[in-house]
Amino acid sequence: xxxxxxxxxxxxxxxxxxxxxxxxxxxxxxxxxxxxxxxxxxxxxxxxxxxxxxxxxxxxxxxxxxxxxxxxxxxxxxxxxxxxxxxxxxxxxxxxxxxxxxxxxxxxxxxxxxxxxxxxxxxxxxxxxxxxxxxxxxxxxxxxxxxxxxxxxxxxxxxxxxxxxxxxxxxxxxxxxxxxxxxxxxxxxxxxxxxxxxxxxxxxxxxxxxxxxxxxxxxxxxxxxxxxxxxxxxxxxxxxxxxxxxxxxxxxxxxxxxxxxxxxxxxxxxxxxxxxxxxxxxxxxxxxxxxxxxxxxxxxxxxxxxxxxxxxxxxxxxxxxxxxxxxxxxxxxxxxxxxxxxxxxxxxxxxxxxxxxxxxxxxxxxxxxxxxxxxxxxxxxxxxxxxxxxxxxxxxxxxxxxxxxxxxxxxxxxxxxxxxxxxxxxxxxxxxxxxxxxxxxxxxxxxxxxxxxxxxxxxxxxxxxxxxxxxxxxxxxxxxxxxxxxxxxxxxxxxxxxxxxxxxxx
Amino acid sequence: xxxxxxxxxxxxxxxxxxxxxxxxxxxxxxxxxxxxxxxxxxxxxxxxxxxxxxxxxxxxxxxxxxxxxxxxxxxxxxxxxxxxxxxxxxxxxxxxxxxxxxxxxxxxxxxxxxxxxxxxxxxxxxxxxxxxxxxxxxxxxxxxxxxxxxxxxxxxxxxxxxxxxxxxxxxxxxxxxxxxxxxxxxxxxxxxxxxxxxxxxxxxxxxxxxxxxxxxxxxxxxxxxxxxxxxxxxxxxxxxxxxxxxxxxxxxxxxxxxxxxxxxxxxxxxxxxxxxxxxxxxxxxxxxxxxxxxxxxxxxxxxxxxxxxxxxxxxxxxxxxxxxxxxxxxxxxxxxxxxxxxxxxxxxxxxxxxxxxxxxxxxxxxxxxxxxxxxxxxxxxxxxxxxxxxxxxxxxxxxxxxxxxxxxxxxxxxxxxxxxxxxxxxxxxxxxxxxxxxxxxxxxxxxxxxxxxxxxxxxxxxxxxxxxxxxxxxxx
Numbered sequence: 008x009x010x011x012x013x014x015x016x017x018x019x020x021x022x023x024x025x026x027x028x029x030x031x032x033x034x035x036x037x038x039x040x041x042x043x044x045x046x047x048x049x050x051x052x053x054x055x056x057x058x059x060x061x062x063x064x065x066x067x068x069x070x071x072x073x074x075x076x077x078x079x080x081x082x083x084x085x086x087x088x089x090x091x092x093x094x095x096x097x098x099x100x101x102x103x104x105x106x107x108x109x110x111x112x113x114x115x116x117x118x119x120x121x122x123x124x125x126x127x128x129x130x131x132x133x134x135x136x137x138x139x140x141x142x143x144x145x146x147x148x149x150x151x152x153x154x155x156x157x158x159x160x161x162x163x164x165x166x167x168x169x170x171x172x173x174x175x176x177x178x179x180x181x182x183x184x185x186x187x188x189x190x191x192x193x194x195x196x197x198x199x200x201x202x203x204x205x206x207x208x209x210x211x212x213x214x215x216x217x218x219x220x221x222x223x224x225x226x227x228x229x230x231x232x233x234x235x236x237x238x239x240x241x242x243x244x245x246x247x248x249x250x251x252x253x254x255x256x257x258x259x260x261x262x263x264x265x266x267x268x269x270x271x272x273x274x275x276x277x278x279x280x281x282x283x284x285x286x287x288x289x290x291x292x293x294x295x296x297x298x299x300x301x302x303x304x305x306x307x308x309x310x311x312x313x314x315x316x317x318x319x320x321x322x323x324x325x326x327x328x329x330x331x332x333x334x335x336x337x338x339x340x341x342x343x344x345x346x347x348x349x350x351x352x353x354x355x356x357x358x359x360x361x362x363x364x365x366x367x368x369x370x371x372x373x374x375x376x377x378x379x380x381x382x383x384x385x386x387x388x389x390x391x392x393x394x395x396x397x398x399x400x401x402x403x404x405x406x407x408x409x410x411x412x413x414x415x416x417x418x419x420x421x422x423x424x425x426x427x428x429x430x431x432x433x434x435x436x437x438x439x440x441x442x443x444x445x446x447x448x449x450x451x452x453x454x455x456x457x458x459x460x461x462x463x464x465x466x467x468x469x470x471x472x473x474x475x476x477x478x479x480x481x482x483x484x485x486x487x488x489x490x491x492x493x494x495x496x497x498x499x500x501x502x503x504x505x506x507x508x509x510x511x512x513x
Numbered sequence: 514x515x516x517x518x519x520x521x522x523x524x525x526x527x528x529x530x531x532x533x534x535x536x537x538x539x540x541x542x543x544x545x546x547x548x549x550x551x552x553x554x555x556x557x558x559x560x561x562x563x564x565x566x567x568x569x570x571x572x573x574x575x576x577x578x579x580x581x582x583x584x585x586x587x588x589x590x591x592x593x594x595x596x597x598x599x600x601x602x603x604x605x606x607x608x609x610x611x612x613x614x615x616x617x618x619x620x621x622x623x624x625x626x627x628x629x630x631x632x633x634x635x636x637x638x639x640x641x642x643x644x645x646x647x648x649x650x651x652x653x654x655x656x657x658x659x660x661x662x663x664x665x666x667x668x669x670x671x672x673x674x675x676x677x678x679x680x681x682x683x684x685x686x687x688x689x690x691x692x693x694x695x696x697x698x699x700x701x702x703x704x705x706x707x708x709x710x711x712x713x714x715x716x717x718x719x720x721x722x723x724x725x726x727x728x729x730x731x732x733x734x735x736x737x738x739x740x741x742x743x744x745x746x747x748x749x750x751x752x753x754x755x756x757x758x759x760x761x762x763x764x765x766x767x768x769x770x771x772x773x774x775x776x777x778x779x780x781x782x783x784x785x786x787x788x789x790x791x792x793x794x795x796x797x798x799x800x801x802x803x804x805x806x807x808x809x810x811x812x813x814x815x816x817x818x819x820x821x822x823x824x825x826x827x828x829x830x831x832x833x834x835x836x837x838x839x840x841x842x843x844x845x846x847x848x849x850x851x852x853x854x855x856x857x858x859x860x861x862x863x864x865x866x867x868x869x870x871x872x873x874x875x876x877x878x879x880x881x882x883x884x885x886x887x888x889x890x891x892x893x894x895x896x897x898x899x900x901x902x903x904x905x906x907x908x909x910x911x912x913x914x915x916x917x918x919x920x921x922x923x924x925x926x927x928x929x930x931x932x933x934x935x936x937x938x939x940x941x942x943x944x945x946x947x948x949x950x951x952x953x954x955x956x957x958x959x960x961x962x963x964x965x966x967x968x969x970x971x972x973x974x975x976x977x978x979x980x981x982x983x984x985x986x987x988x989x
Contacts, residue, residue: 080905080978083912144908148899155898158938162945163878170946177938182931185897189927192912193920200916230920234927 017061017073018089021099022136024054025106029128032121040120044110047124051107051131058103062496065096069499071141071210079145084195084205088142093500094350097493098138098277101357106131108475109365119164123260126156137274143191143207143282150238150274151184165258172258179251183241190234194286197223197231213285217511225289232290235283236298242275243331245298246305256324272327273353276334280346284338285504288511295339295427302339303435306332310442314449317378319367322450323360326403329439330356336436337418340428343498343505345421350501351493352414355486359403359411362479366396369468370454379450384459389467393455395476400451402483404444410486415440525574526585529566529593530633536562537626544619552617556608559622560601563629567597577639581701584639588837592636592768595845596761600629602852603757605963610753610859613957614866616662624661625757628654632765641690641700641726644769648686648733651765652679655758659750665866671749678732678742686729692722702776709780720783726773727787733766736825737794740818744806747814752862755810756855759817760848767824767844771837774828781832788829789922796822796929804936807870809858812936813851816895819933820847823910826922830913839906839913842978846894846906849974853891853967857884860956860964877944884956885944887968894971896937897930902975 028050032043065072071090079085091099110127133156136149154177162173191207198212198221199205206212215221223231241248252272284291306329313325330352337349369392370385371377386393402409405416419436422428467473486492524531540562544555570590577584604625611617627650634647656679660672694700696719697708710716728739735743747755774781774788799819806812824847827840858869861877861884878885894903907930911923956964974980 082979083909148904151899151904155893158942159945162942170942173942173946174935174939177942178935181896181898181934181938185927185930185934186924188908189911189915189923192908192915192923196912196915227920 016075017057017064018075018091018139021054021057021061021103021139022089022132024050024057025128025132025135029125029132032125032128035121037121043121043124047110047128048107050128051103051110054131054135055103055107058100061091062096062100065091065093065496067093067496067499069093069503074141079142085144085207086142087145088208089136089139089145090141091139093497094280094504095138095277096496097350097354098273099135101273101354102131102134102138105357105361108478109361111471111475122163123160126160130156130160134274138277141209143195143209143212145207146209146278146282147184147188147191150242150278151181153274154180161255161259164260166260167258169258172255175251176255179248180238180242183238183248186234187238188234190231193227193231193234197221197227209282209285213507216286216288217507219511223287228287229290229293232283232287232294235278235287236294239275239279239283240301242278243272243335244275244328245301245331245335246308246328247301249305249309249328252328253321253324256327257318257321272331273357276331276338276349276353279335280338280349280504284341284508285511288508291339291341291508292427295341295425298339299336299422299428299432302332302335303432303439304332305329305335306436306439307442310439310446314442314446316446317380319370319377319379319450319454320364322379322446323363323367326363326443326447327356327360329443330360330403332439333415333418333436336422336428336432340418340421340425341505341508342421342424343502344417344424346501346505347494347497348414348417348419348421350414350497351410351486351490352418354493355402355410355414355483358479358482358486359399362395362399362476362483363403365472365476365479366392366399369472370465373465373468374463379453381463382454382465383457384455385465386455387459388464391473392465392467392476395473395480396455397451398480398483399476400447402480402487404447405440408484408487410483410490413487413490520580521578523574523576523578525572526576526578527583527637528569528573529597530583530630530637532562532566532569533626533630533633536565537623537630540626541620541623544623547619552619553608553612555619555622556604559626560604560608562626563597563601563604567594567601570594570597580640581703582640582643583634583637585637588841589637591841591845592764593633595764595841595848596629596632596636599757599760599764599848599852600625602856602963602967603753603761605959606756606852606856606859607751607753609957609960610862611751614662614751614862614864616665616751618661621658621661624654624658628658628757628761632761635765636768638769638772639702641693641702641705644772645683645686645690647765648729648769649683651762652683652733655679655754655762658754658758659746661754662751662866667749667866667868668751671746674742674749675746682729682732682739684729685725685732689722689725689727689729692718692725694722696722702772706776706778709777723773723777723784724787727770727784727791730766730770730773731791734763734770734821734824735795735818736791736821737798737818740795740798740821743818744811744814747817748808748810748868752810752855752859756852756859759813759855760851763817763821763824764844764848767821767828767840770825771828771831771840774832785829785832788825789919792822792825792829792922793925794822795819795825796926797932800929800933800936804932806936807872809869809871809874809940810855812871812940813854813858816933816937817847817851819929820851820895822929823907823926826914826926827910829919829922830910830917832917839909843906843910846902846974849967849970850891850894850901850903853887853964853971854895856960856964856967857888857891860884860960871940871943874940874944875946876948879948881956884964887964888944889941890968890971892937892941894975896934900972900975902971902978905975905978 074090076088079087133152140146158173158177309325309328313322316322334349337345402411405411419433423433631647631651638644656676662668696715697705731739803815894901897903897907914922
């Protein structure tokens with residue numbers, strides 16, 4: 008066993024704390040509702056503190072830190088190996104911070120409070136595991152594990168045709184990922200045949216690709232890349248693999264959707280960045296134009312569909328797909344600007360879309376409807392709420408000075424600079440920003456402006472909810488004004504990644 | 514007058530087989546004196562015999578005996594352990610369910626022991642005659658067990674169907690053995706391996722013989738297109754018997770197939786295309802047809818067909834360096850998982866013979882969280898979702914087949930698991946959605962114990978695969 012420089016297993020604690028909380032909740036009586044809330048909140052807060060500690064303790068020098076590595080199945084080289092660098096630390100911070108916020112703001116809408124809290128904690132543990140895993144098969148384990156609690160959340164407490172939505176939610180990404188499993192087997196076996204070393208360690212494998220000890224012929228590389236791409240594209244989701252997502256999101260209990268929108272979808276983009284690119288740099292360059300086109304279609308198509316939605320939750324899920332199009336564009340530019348932009352956009356989408364889902368949850372809980380036409384003049388009766396929502400909407404649109412602008416600008420800059428993409432992609436993608444302003448501002452105008460209705464007036468939400476929203480809004484402003492908060496930590500890792508991509512593509 | 518020289522018998526090599534057969538014979542007599550209402554005692558005695566045989570495993574001696582007809586080695590040890598474990602769990606299931614449904618008979622347990630003996634013979638057989646004996650013993654016991662729920666029509670019909678199709682399969686096997694013997698002049702696997710004809714009409718006879726034997730065993734492990742009997746028999750047989758045969762005869766049948774492939778050595782390349790075609794068909798047909806099933810037992814029957822295809826991938830992989838680890842690990846995973854799934858179905862069945870459908874699982878979560886959790890684990894493991902044992906099994910066979918140079922088969926396997934995921938997850942989510950007015954399901958102590966053992970196994974072996982992979986590795 009390898010002990011990291013801290014002398015204690017920080018990352019395993021991050022993975023394990025929510026699990027312990029979930030087990031404790033499982034042991035409580037169903038009626039002990041306040042106890043369950045307290046446990047859930049306590050354990051997720053401990054985790055948030057641990058994540059912030061990890062962020063401050065992380066040296067901005069690139070490479071994995073706080074590494075833990077234990078043999079799991081030694082004779083095939085399988086390890087429990089986790090590590091943190093400037094890229095995944097942000098994913099972990101996002102995941103751990105959003106979980107207690109979501110739980111704190113959770114209303115008592117659920118009759119399944121016990122399973123709700125336990126499943127959210129399990130989900131958070133699996134997410135953190137997927138973000139910190141450096142062993143390929145361990146990543147896959149956590150990647151798949153995220154499906155189980157989420158599908159159960161949707162099935163047990165979702166609304167509408169919850170079972171069908173849960174089934175779609177589970178099966179679509181699962182189908183994508185079994186092809187990734189075949190690709191993992193192919194990659195590991197090819198590495199074994201060429202170097203004599205059986206390992207799933209992503210650092211060793213990408214290192215072998217970089218220094219030329221692992222050379223795949225063109226068709227094999229493209230085939231293996233396709234397996235990874237399929238899994239991550241479905242998960243992201245990228246058009247045309249997105250059809251599972253809006254239905255699942257609409258059926259989700261609104262508290263859970265904060266997490267799902269915020270973080271779950273980022274595993275797809277994260278996996279693309281962390282695994283698909285470094286393992287198959289040539290295939291990634293080869294496929295970039297096609298993937299860029301899919302990303303642009305994603306941006307435009309979902310923006311147009313979002314414009315036509317009456318259900319606000321459905322509107323937001325299309326808006327998320329649209330944002331993730333920018334992330335993909337940034338990632339496949341394979342430039343420092345593009346990848347940094349993609350990283351910031353992922354964080355933004357977690358913050359702003361998370362906040363927007365929370366806002367819709369608050370509105371829906373008071374009015375009993377998510378149809379945007381059922382609301383008007385909310386600003387008059389709830390001005391603080393209205394202000395916070397306006398800032399969030401602006402952040403989502405990408406108004407300069409807020410976080411959304413930084414991420415989208417950098418992604419497009421990267422795409423423009425990339426030889427395999429270019430300005431053609433950017434000129435179409437930019438239309439997406441205009442469209443997002445159109446559908447979000449129209450929603451805002453309809454819901455918050457105009458005359459207050461005689462009945463069903465919306466009140467200011469609870470203080471706890473205002474507090475959560477304010478925290479998210481503060482984060483949006485801070486990132487918008489000082490994006491170097493993120494880049495100072497991520498720069499070394501991102502430039503290391505880009506350097507290796509440029510060096511290893513022939 | 515010339516003396517007939519009988520070959521010597523090394524009893525320590527056949528220790529486990531011996532324990533099972535002696536106790537089966539003894540139990541047949543003892544059972545006569547056990548009153549009908551107390552047949553649980555017979556079950557306990559049979560369980561004790563199985564556990565004794567299980568414990569005797571590590572004390573057995575490696576080697577061959579009876580003129581090379583029976584062998585024992587490290588890989589036999591783990592296979593025998595899997596078979597005996599499955600028997601023990603199935604006896605626990607049967608003592609509960611058969612009693613509940615009023616179809617309990619002492620012979621059930623004797624027949625289960627005899628079938629187990631047949632499986633052990635298949636696992637340890639190193640001559641074609643032993644393999645045939647093992648297969649026939651196993652099959653005849655299972656024909657009777659399938660029909661043991663007399664006078665239920667479904668059970669009688671299933672038994673008859675199984676008998677006719679099984680006899681058909683046995684015919685192929687005998688012809689195959691005859692041709693192989695004709696071509697090589699030996700029945701012992703190691704001798705045949707040394708005498709594989711390199712050309713001429715004998716080579717044609719030899720591989721025709723091998724092909725016919727594959728068909729014979731293919732019936733037993735339900736490879737497509739020899740699978741037609743499977744759903745009907747699985748559905749008609751009493752559920753504990755279904756659980757028993759779905760794992761036991763599959764493990765034993767595959768061990769025989771593995772023995773044949775190992776015997777061929779490099780010549781296995783000749784039949785590799787046939788195995789590939791069978792694997793592709795079996796995986797795809799099993800998982801696609803299962804989607805359409807509403808009866809849970811039929812669904813699991815098609816699922817077990819699909820899993821047979823995956824094991825065959827592992828067998829194909831075993832022709833190369835990675836050895837027997839992948840197929841053996843997969844069989845162990847499949848045994849744990851299938852026992853859990855059928856065990857839950859059995860616990861949910863009432864005292865009548867009504868076949869459970871998907872709709873009966875609706876809202877099970879609110880009725881019986883423990884059974885739901887175990888079934889959920891089993892379904893996730895069947896679908897190959899981590900961290901269950903099924904996931905690692907699937908990964909091992911996929912990488913073994915890739916290592917053997919058949920990367921495209923890995924893609925077909927991915928496609929088949931994609932189809933299969935749909936009905937496993939659908940079943941899983943059905944249990945969690947909706948509520949149900951039916952009374953809480955109750956589980957008796959013996960099946961609850963058995964279910965807990967397999968459920969813990971699904972997770973524990975999934976998280977700590979070295980616990981059995983070390984054994985499987987020793988056999989490669």
